[in-house]
Amino acid sequence: MNSVAAEDPLVCPGCDMIVATEKAEVPYGSHLLCPRCRFKLRSPRKDTVNRTLALSLTGLILYIPAHFMILLTFDMLGMDEAGSIFDSIRALYRQQYGVVSLVVVLTAQIFPLLKLGMLFGVTLGISRRIYTGALPLLLRWYQHFEEWGMSEVYLIAILVTIIKMEPTTGISYGAGFICFAGLVLVMACISSTFDRQYCWRRIEELRAERDKEAKAPAETLHLAKGMIGTRAMTSGLVQCHSCHKVVRHEQPPATGHQLFCPRCGAKIHWRIAHSVGTTWALVLTALILFFPANLLPIMEVVFLGVPEKSTILDGIIYFFQNGSHTIGLIILSASILVPVFKILGLSVLLYSINFRRATRLLQKSIMFRFIAFIGRWSMLDIFVIALLCALVDFGFFTTVQVAPAAVFFTGVVLATMFAAISFDQRLLWDLVDMQEQ
Template sequence: MIACHECDLLQRERPVPVNGVLRCCRCRAALYRRQTGGLDRPLAYALAALALFALANAFPIVGLSVNGDLVETTLFGSVRVLYRDGMWPLAALIFVTTLLMPLLQALGIVWLLLPLRLGRRPYRADLVFRLLHVAQSWGMTEVLILGLLVALVKLAHIASVVPDIALWSFGALMLLLAAAAAAFDPRELWARLEGPPDVSRHAAAEAAAAPSAHSSAIWPASLAASASFSAPTAAGCLRCVCHDCGLLSAPLTEADDGAHRHALRCTRCGSRLHLRKPNSLARTWALLLAALVLYLPANLLPVMHTSSLFGAQKDTIMSGVVYLWTSGSWPLAVLVFIASIAVPMLKILAIGFLAASANLRSRWQPVQRARIYRAVEMVGRWSMLDIYVIAILTALVQFNALATITAGPAAIAFGAVVVLTMFAAMSFDPRLTWDTRQITHGTSS
């Protein structure tokens, strides 16, 4: 038996063709993908990514030439400039999302798979697997690449732009990390670590766990998606599904009640287990309101200060969009407008709608609300685009009296909006969308 991590529906595993995806028959969430190539392909991709990561950080990303003066910067150099200018929250955010997390992602895959390739068991595989899950959520190399392209367009109007080897290295690194993540199969990893399953014991456990009235059911999608269909859920059977490795826990007992229930951990990867995320809606609303408060200064205050021989200029996010549009780069202007202005507000509205409907225990279109939740999770990271543009511009445009760009106060506010909305989406428990009536087994909202 498996349980959907988004709607909590209990269902039996079904055979999946090579490169196929098994989806929940109720909410259509992807339960798992069957990969080809075993564990060798992601290991090869991760090793190549580590080599490119070293190359990308050893050489400058881009150079800017003005009147014979050449200014070059690495990604870490951009972080250092922001820190020197007093923008340490922004520097920390860029360091974590573009340097630390991509490195942890590649290292985590190598740490887990290389020992298996050599016939050994990786040390603390449970902890490394959890760190890998976090790194994949917060690593934003693909957004960085897009930010670099936008920055190059802006810099081309100031001086001669000289792309360096690190720019191409980061592009290749982005592709390799994406390929490693796509080829990495957690189910095969745990199958290798745990060894062949005890078939008789596994069958007995499934028979004991499955609800008797639905023990052989594979729910038709039209029936399972119906709000009036009382489908068996993991929480209804007092079982927790691990959001990191997908393992369905054994049924909770009376001894697991009270404070002990909040200390439950997955027996496989060690992640915390909950029937529902504790205080999910309260935390979601708190993070959402904080993001909404910061959204106004993020868009009204200057995000960059430019000083030159012709005077000083303060730019907001919207003025940057206007500049790109009037300079003929309208595709990038549209892209920046969507990523930096439209997406954050739409995320706030979407998460607010999901939280409000969960508070009201609405039965309206749960499948559509599940799709909204997945869309919010997918596009959330792209709002970091403007932050990376600012980092590159402030690091490169440092020509003393000739021209200097520094980050403005709105940059920190905007970065906080992005992080808060991402945390709000993570805090929201999508299973609450399907809880159309109060679950009596200790659900916390």
């Protein structure tokens, strides 16, 4: 078999348009894009369950050595300081920056582990053909945690740290470094082999098999061909935000009446509740925090007892002055350009909805998906500082400490990431229907 059938009807989660009313065959290795907003609707992967199962198991095996074995050893004037990823988080915690260390421990250690464990559970259940109520729950939570596990950002942070320290310090690589690089490679392979829509369909089929004696088969939706290109909401169809299952629901639910997805159990809503208001609040929070994050020092290097504080911009200038233009550019993008772009971009989208500007919707949709994709990369600078704190600890000679801007900067990253989550991109395309009415 060289293709898989996408379930019917097919509704675009990006713009709420009905794309197909019957099964559409999608060949392996190709994508099915929404003709209106270019949202990637289906991207079938060959043997996705077994490959993801093998990869997630490999990831789990690599996890412990990658996080607890020595990552790097710094040698300065005959003094050695070695540290693992776990040490970098402990170092932050010791410096009274509890919030920052909590975010680092969650994004660099706990969420990647949960992601691997959940994927392992889901694919094991599907491959063994065992349905339990935990299966849809695990996949749903995997989707929630997906962008919050930031191992690949952490790997780039390690490389930046190495380039930053190389001129003054002898660096040797530990077994933790090899294992961590291997872990990130495994995670990259997972993102190119895991087909969540296929897994959702298999979970649904497994449950139907289990329930076939107990219950009548679930209702299948039959839609007229003429409904292609119309808005699902207008046709009385509502799509689950979590697993993208489409169900019939004639009226917007009355207050107090909550509809739950028959496949994954998530709450189903026509549009994310209070999306515009919540997103505005988070964007404004990010904007306010952005100023102290950039104006206050983010890091303090104590050299022979003399403290020298530096801001994010000082760090970038340092790389440019030392000829590391690529690294300078990476930090400039991650720490300044990305947050600014996210704040401005989301403001433009919210403004469009508030003032009903239904222009350039395709560009705006693509911009939103780009904003959601790049959000996590801003954590780069925080990870670099966490690593420097752990590894540059040579007593009186030199140490690195976190400074207050780290708290504000972490706030900017969190606020913009939550803003992208609370924004419902379908509201942009609802503007078209409002104009037509």
